[in-house]
Amino acid sequence: MDADMPEVDLELVWAKLCPGLDIIFRRENMSAKYYMGLYSTVYNYCTNLTAAHVPATAESQLQNNFIGSDLYSHVENYVSAYTTALCKRCDDLDGEALLDFYTKEWDSYRFSAKVLDGVFSYLNRHWIRREIDEGRKERYMVYMLSMVLWKRDMFDTLEHKIIPAMLELIRLERTGHTINKRFISAVVENLVELGMDDTVSAKEEEAKRLDIYKNSFEKKFIEATRDFYTNEVSVFHMENGSCTDYLIKVETRIQQEDNRVTLCLHSSTGPPLSGCCNDVMITKQLEFIQAHFGRLLMDKMDDHLARMYRMCLRVENGLPALRKALKEHVQKEGLEALERVAAEAFNDPKLYMSTLLEVHERYQGLVDRSFSKEPGFMKSLDSAAIEFVNKNAVTLRAPPQLQPLKSSELLSRYCDQLFRKSAKMPDENEMDDIQKKVVSWVGIWACLGWGALLRMLEVTIFKYLEDKDVFLKFYTKMFCKRLIGELSASDEAESTFIQKLTDTCGYEFTTRLTKMFQDIQVSRDLTSAFKEKSADDKKCAEFQAMVLSSGSWPNFPTSGLKLPQQLVVTIENFAAHYQTKYTGRRLNWLYSQCRGEVTTTAFKGKKYVFGVTTPQMCTLLLFNEQTTFTAENIMEATGMDGKSTKAVVGSLVKNQVLKSDKALEGDEVPLNATITLNDGYTNKKVRVDLSKMTMKAEPVKETDNVQKGLDEDRKNMIAASIVRIMKARKSLTHTNLVTEVISQLSGRFKPKIEMIKRTVGSLIEKDYLKRSEQQRDLYEYVA
The missing domain is CATH 3.30.230.130 (Cullin; Chain C, Domain 2)
Structure with missing residues (x-):
């Protein structure tokens, strides 16, 4: 070996590394200089090669025989020896003692593994990365290798004791004991991290990451949860617990399990845990829960009703039975409330409306607060209200042919009371206050304010009238009397109410009302101009005229009344003044008004x-x-x-x-x-x-007059609707035509099928429609 070349003998290198690894796994202090010395030793070993260590063939051969396998094996053996020894220390540990030891050692081990990974980072980036890229099995980055060895030597060996210990802790907490939640959350974090795999793609790793957690813990946890709550529900019924106690218990348990997921478990456990709790405590007990809904309604236990709603909302088919029960209960209560006041309310619009509003407000508040305005419950309330508003003990006291008109009549009379000068009208500040505050309908009604009426129209009684055209008939007559008699307490109130009617039913519904109101405004201007013009004419009496457009107002009886001379001069002068502004128009004086x-x-x-x-x-x-x-x-x-x-x-x-x-x-x-x-x-x-x-x-006579004109008006509306539909569609089957007519007119009244048939026949006779020669139930529009 060349004296200038660093040592590349593995055993010598490992002898230098080993003391450092011992320090790392004992979690002792290590200086940065010492740490960098360990890193340099690994780096030098991997990069300083002599000809003796590699073949002298091609340069590419050098890369392929990059030294690392032996070093990797030494690291693996070292860590494995550490985890194996650690596992032996657990032989005599169970329960919380085992979890305490396991979680503490895991935290320390995880830290050591990160430091170890840093020391061998050069090996990670080169030899290990190439091995993984070439598909070598059982090759991992050093940190991941540490996780694999922990799982193999620690968790797999101790799983049969760790998981039961976790489940027992959870059981103890469910039975009211205080536990160290950190034991649960730390093991969960451990299982999730053990599922990491850097040898696969990120997408595959994401899918497989929770396999260990779910297979080793979650499945057993869900099974234990099912057993625990199945037993608890059984014991509850054996002890004859009440429904309200059950609702509180289930709500509490569900909240506890949600908290457990948040504090201790992986978020992915939430849905299966929730499904398990729902199945055991709600779905399988649905009949028991729903059977007490009616009693809770009767006892006005809104908090418990809210619990039941939230509970049944969690499971499939939990709400339909409650919606049906609500409809039946509200309908029954509405009918009973009206039956108690039927005799007095028959001719007392205020009592009738306050009774309706009191029932509606009670259950509108319930649906808003306890049922979160859920559309199904809103529909149930609406369906019930339609039933008791249109047919009840009050309406049934009327003659049979007038029963469908009674609710509309009483509502219109109530409106008339509110808008007349004799009514106790709130001032502007009170009106604003009524509209801004959320108060009971009884409170609004007590104010007798037009603000109450506008809100009532918007959300309650008016929308439940099946025959809104009947209301319009009555209201128009009374509106006419208020205008002509100058009995309206507030022009602003009248105008706003008409606008609300327009918003609810459309412009066509209020065309006559709007025109009547406009006529009065124009008449005031005319009268003012006439008074200025004739101010010096002493022959003219104090005078105010109302010019009513023909066709917009109800028909009034004409009279051959002979006016005294004092009035004749004034009337003739006004007629002359009117002709100067509206040439060609003729005034017919309605002395009866x-x-x-x-x-x-x-x-x-x-x-x-x-x-x-x-x-x-x-x-x-x-x-x-x-x-x-x-x-x-x-x-x-x-x-x-x-x-x-x-x-x-x-x-x-x-x-x-x-x-x-x-x-x-x-x-x-x-x-x-x-x-x-x-x-x-x-x-x-x-x-x-x-x-x-x-x-x-006489109210009875007025009602009779409304009834007489109603059928003719409806025939005309049905005919107009049919012509509009057929003009647009050109041809339609009988069934489809009837369906569209009902849909188009339902906002004003509920057309009878027989009346539609007769109107179709009349239009065929008048050559507006004809039957198709190929299909007898098909109508064609005649242009």
């Missing part, structure tokens, strides 16, 4: 201001000429028909402004009665409204 004020001092000199209808005004002004008339004289002088005369004069007699020598027949005065001014009339109030009696409508 007019109102006014009459100021009088005819009663002992005291001043009164009477609010009257126009027919009442015409009647009272007659008494400026004389104090006694017969009812027939009044009829001739005013131009009213007999029925109107009896009602108008009767209302003034009932208000004691006039006197009759004959008794009233109901609210009407006989035409042969003599009518005189009641000189003894007195009232504490200066302003007295005499119009209420004549303007009071």
